[in-house]
Amino acid sequence: MSGSVSGLRAIVIAHRLLVRQLVTRGRIAALLVVGIVVSLVVALVSRAVGEDESTEEALEVGIEVMSNLGFTIVVPIVALVFASAAFGDLKEDGTLVYLWLRPMDRWPIVVGAWLATVSVSLPVTLVPLTVAALIADVGSELVWATVLACVVGNLAYSAVFMLLGLLTKNSVVWGIGYILIWEGLVAGISGVGEKLAIRGYTRSIIADQTGVDLYLGDLSLMTAIVVPVLVILAAFVLSTLRLRSLDVA
Amino acid sequence: MSGSESSPVPQPVIPPPPPPPPSESSARPIVEVENVTKSFGDVVAVSDVSFTVGPGVTALLGPNGAGKSTLFRMLCGLTAPSRGAVRVLGEKAREHREVRGRIGLAPQQDALLDRFTAYEFVELAGRTHGVADPSGRARQSLAYVDLDPEDPKRVGAYSKGMRQRVKLAAALVNDPDLLILDEPLTGLDPVQRNRMISLFHDLGDGGKCLLVSSHVLDEVARIGSNVLVVAQGRLVASGDYRRLRELMDDRPHRIRVQSDDARKLASALIGRGVADGAAVRENTLLIDTLNVDRFGRSIAPISSELGIRLREVVPTDDDLESVFRYLVERR
Amino acid sequence: MSGNAKSSADGAEIHDRGYRRYEGARSGVVGAVRSLVWQTIRSILGLGRPARHKVFPVIVVVIAALPAVVFLGVALLFRDLGDDSLVNYSDLFGFSVAPIMIYAAMVAPEALVRDRRDGMFSLYLSTPLTRPTYVAAKALAVLAVMMIIALGPVLLALVGYTVVGDGPDGVVEWFKVFFRLTAAGLVISAVLAAVSMAGSSVTDRRAFASVAVILVIFGGAIVSSILVDAADFSNTYALLDPMGTAGETATRILGESPEQGGSVSELSDIDTGVVFLGTAAWFAAGAGIVGYKYRKLEAT
Numbered sequence: 001m002s003g004s005v006s007g008l009r010a011i012v013i014a015h016r017l018l019v020r021q022l023v024t025r026g027r028i029a030a031l032l033v034v035g036i037v038v039s040l041v042v043a044l045v046s047r048a049v050g051e052d053e054s055t056e057e058a059l060e061v062g063i064e065v066m067s068n069l070g071f072t073i074v075v076p077i078v079a080l081v082f083a084s085a086a087f088g089d090l091k092e093d094g095t096l097v098y099l100w101l102r103p104m105d106r107w108p109i110v111v112g113a114w115l116a117t118v119s120v121s122l123p124v125t126l127v128p129l130t131v132a133a134l135i136a137d138v139g140s141e142l143v144w145a146t147v148l149a150c151v152v153g154n155l156a157y158s159a160v161f162m163l164l165g166l167l168t169k170n171s172v173v174w175g176i177g178y179i180l181i182w183e184g185l186v187a188g189i190s191g192v193g194e195k196l197a198i199r200g201y202t203r204s205i206i207a208d209q210t211g212v213d214l215y216l217g218d219l220s221l222m223t224a225i226v227v228p229v230l231v232i233l234a235a236f237v238l239s240t241l242r243l244r245s246l247d248v249a
Numbered sequence: 250m251s252g253s254e255s256s257p258v259p260q261p262v263i264p265p266p267p268p269p270p271p272s273e274s275s276a277r278p279i280v281e282v283e284n285v286t287k288s289f290g291d292v293v294a295v296s297d298v299s300f301t302v303g304p305g306v307t308a309l310l311g312p313n314g315a316g317k318s319t320l321f322r323m324l325c326g327l328t329a330p331s332r333g334a335v336r337v338l339g340e341k342a343r344e345h346r347e348v349r350g351r352i353g354l355a356p357q358q359d360a361l362l363d364r365f366t367a368y369e370f371v372e373l374a375g376r377t378h379g380v381a382d383p384s385g386r387a388r389q390s391l392a393y394v395d396l397d398p399e400d401p402k403r404v405g406a407y408s409k410g411m412r413q414r415v416k417l418a419a420a421l422v423n424d425p426d427l428l429i430l431d432e433p434l435t436g437l438d439p440v441q442r443n444r445m446i447s448l449f450h451d452l453g454d455g456g457k458c459l460l461v462s463s464h465v466l467d468e469v470a471r472i473g474s475n476v477l478v479v480a481q482g483r484l485v486a487s488g489d490y491r492r493l494r495e496l497m498d499d500r501p502h503r504i505r506v507q508s509d510d511a512r513k514l515a516s517a518l519i520g521r522g523v524a525d526g527a528a529v530r531e532n533t534l535l536i537d538t539l540n541v542d543r544f545g546r547s548i549a550p551i552s553s554e555l556g557i558r559l560r561e562v563v564p565t566d567d568d569l570e571s572v573f574r575y576l577v578e579r580r
Numbered sequence: 581m582s583g584n585a586k587s588s589a590d591g592a593e594i595h596d597r598g599y600r601r602y603e604g605a606r607s608g609v610v611g612a613v614r615s616l617v618w619q620t621i622r623s624i625l626g627l628g629r630p631a632r633h634k635v636f637p638v639i640v641v642v643i644a645a646l647p648a649v650v651f652l653g654v655a656l657l658f659r660d661l662g663d664d665s666l667v668n669y670s671d672l673f674g675f676s677v678a679p680i681m682i683y684a685a686m687v688a689p690e691a692l693v694r695d696r697r698d699g700m701f702s703l704y705l706s707t708p709l710t711r712p713t714y715v716a717a718k719a720l721a722v723l724a725v726m727m728i729i730a731l732g733p734v735l736l737a738l739v740g741y742t743v744v745g746d747g748p749d750g751v752v753e754w755f756k757v758f759f760r761l762t763a764a765g766l767v768i769s770a771v772l773a774a775v776s777m778a779g780s781s782v783t784d785r786r787a788f789a790s791v792a793v794i795l796v797i798f799g800g801a802i803v804s805s806i807l808v809d810a811a812d813f814s815n816t817y818a819l820l821d822p823m824g825t826a827g828e829t830a831t832r833i834l835g836e837s838p839e840q841g842g843s844v845s846e847l848s849d850i851d852t853g854v855v856f857l858g859t860a861a862w863f864a865a866g867a868g869i870v871g872y873k874y875r876k877l878e879a880t
Binding site (some may be wrong): 102 | 322325327328342346347350351352354356358360361364365373374376377378379420455487
């Protein structure tokens with residue numbers, strides 16, 4: 001009667017299950033508010049700056065706003081909300097067993113969970129940030145840079161925070177610690193730090209695409225894409241190992 | 250002061266050898282537990298337990314915290330034993346993918362994926378098991394536990410009893426060889442209980458291996474003739490239920506009687522063979538009797554005949570815990 | 581094995597099950613509040629639990645205390661540099677902004693959300709505690725833990741400087757500084773405790789409460805800095821930053837305005853009264869949300 005589930009099927013199933021669990025009205029509403037605030041701030045700023053400054057300066061201000069508001073807070077925090085909940089909520093509720101005790105390999109569950117996280121959190125960040133970049137109206141470079149950096153950042157943060165959700169019970173607090181202390185303090189210290197923080201890569205993409213110099217944004221586009229991909233793969237491997245050795249309630 | 254015909258303390262059945270599976274040939278048992286110990290830090294949850302289980306219904310009896318759920322979790326591979334080996338169908342579920350597909354577990358915790366309807370939840374369980382026709386199987390399983398597949402309510406809004414049945418339907422959806430049901434009767438009303446128990450028997454008669462846990466002695470009596478008794482992480486008895494019950498009934502019951510003349514009452518009860526033992530402390534009389542029914546019938550007439558006023562008649566150790574204490578400490 | 585163990589002459593025994601009726605004194609509301617405060621602090625900091633529960637709170641405290649230790653080291657190594665080698669206290673408060681934010685995101689969610697989620701709140705209401713006393717006890721616990729992270733490092737610096745010989749001159753002056761520091765730390769802790777508890781009142785998932793707190797504090801800081809720095813809005817908009825507003829209030833309490841060698845912020849030009857008003861507004865908003873939510877909360 002029952003058989004085993006192929007890797008691809010398992011990915012689809014895990015994805016479907018987790019999207020359903022992750023999308024709650026409260027979360028979406030709260031994050032929508034965040035998105036609207038972001039767009040609003042960008043609109044206010046760009047209008048204020050556009051009145052009396054040159055275009056080049058307006059672009060610089062737009063980039064600064066985008067990288068500060070968008071890429072130090074919106075992108076990582078939204079990814080944190082959903083990615084840490086992917087396995088974190090199931091573990092907390094005691095429902096992980098309905099995914100764990102199945103004739104499925106562990107890696108497709110991990111990949112499916114990551115895809116679920118991404119398919120919820122990417123739209124929630126990409127749409128408001130792109131809208132914000134469009135409102136800023138400082139040239140198509142910023143729009144394109146925002147889209148690319150947002151995608152890379154979201155995918156990488158999601159993988160890392162999903163792993164965090166498997167490793168610790170209090171994953172959101174650890175995630176906030178990572179964002180504020182590691183990315184905010186430690187990685188800001190020297191030229192080495194930026195390579196050890198996802199923020200360094202998103203900022204580099206923005207700097208590269210817009211041609212504007214950005215603090216902590218000196219990496220090449222190639223590096224800024226390849227390294228996050230490697231980070232994602234590493235997070236997959238570790239998550240799979242962790243899921244295998246986990247004590248399920 | 251002591252009873253005349255004090256019977257020897259009966260020995261509970263010591264674990265091995267397990268009873269042979271009802272009718273099957275000498276096929277390999279479905280569940281094999283070999284010298285399994287599980288500790289969490291300093292706490293030993295399961296201590297050196299061994300047993301095998303074949304097809305049919307087997308009840309796992311034990312008070313809360315006896316290690317039943319931990320045993321079940323190890324069987325399913327949800328957690329690894331600290332020592333020893335647990336095999337289902339000859340394999341370890343924690344490492345063997347296909348074996349996980351042949352187990353159906355209804356876990357003890359009340360957690361379900363609350364945002365799904367019962368049908369969606371069971372259908373998803375079917376999909377995650379790689380069942381050929383998840384939709385059809387889901388409807389079948391839900392019908393089996395008297396739930397409506399068309400119910401649009403989410404399981405989050407279900408009552409405890411309905412949630413229990415959803416769990417059971419989900420555990421049945423892959424037509425498993427081994428069904429593990431952790432306290433499946435809690436939260437059910439008496440009618441549902443009966444229905445559920447007869448369902449277990451149907452499944453068992455159909456050749457499935459069912460392991461059903463409970464901490465309620467009377468429930469276990471009805472769940473299965475095969476019983477495993479766990480207390481404080483150890484297997485304290487196993488075998489045919491009726492035989493075990495007999496052994497437990499041989500144990501003298503202890504009843505506390507408060508009256509205005511304990512000494513006189515004691516000698517009357519002993520003299521008429523209603524009590525097998527007695528101890529008097531001031532106005533309190535402690536009676537040991539092997540036949541509670543007879544004692545219950547006789548105590549009032551005897552005392553009124555003697556003009557003794559009864560203040561209180563209380564059984565002191567009639568609960569399950571004392572049975573376990575008895576089993577464990579007389580080993 | 582006292583009164584409960586019984587045996588008869590034939591050797592049968594009923595063992596003492598160890599049940600004890602509580603016969604000690606009952607400590608009433610005060611005792612209930614005291615023990616709730618203490619137990620809440622223990623659960624936040626992971627006291628009495630395995631080491632891994634303590635890792636996070638300890639790391640953050642260490643990071644918060646690091647600047648104070650570094651400046652102390654500098655003061656110790658280069659004693660002859662004079663007063664210039666000393667960092668002022670409002671800067672020290674500034675260095676621990678990130679740790680303070682993290683504590684705000686961690687502390688109240690741990691203190692409040694768990695109780696509602698697993699029904700402990702209703703259980704507490706069946707004790708001498710009432711809604712107001714329950715919330716007050718939780719607020720005290722949250723405040724106490726916030727004080728560790730907000731006040732700990734500066735007090736460490738004060739004591740350190742004093743030991744090294746660079747402390748305030750004279751006993752009166754020392755106590756003046758000490759009380760100002762305490763007042764400043766109390767203001768920062770109180771504002772963040774209020775915001776933290778407000779965030780923890782609106783959702784029943786600890787994780788989401790933490791995120792809500794961080795969005796308000798961190799988001800407020802970034803939004804206000806963008807409005808003021810990048811878009812040249814009036815400096816008053818900096819009051820949208822709860823952390824910055826509370827920090828500026830601390831600076832004023834310490835009497836370390838820029839003219840006196842203190843740190844400069846967007847709020848430096850704003851009237852002290854307005855700054856205090858902004859701080860009070862943040863506190864009142866947070867406390868108001870907590871009060872409203874807990875008045876309406878159903879005890880099941």
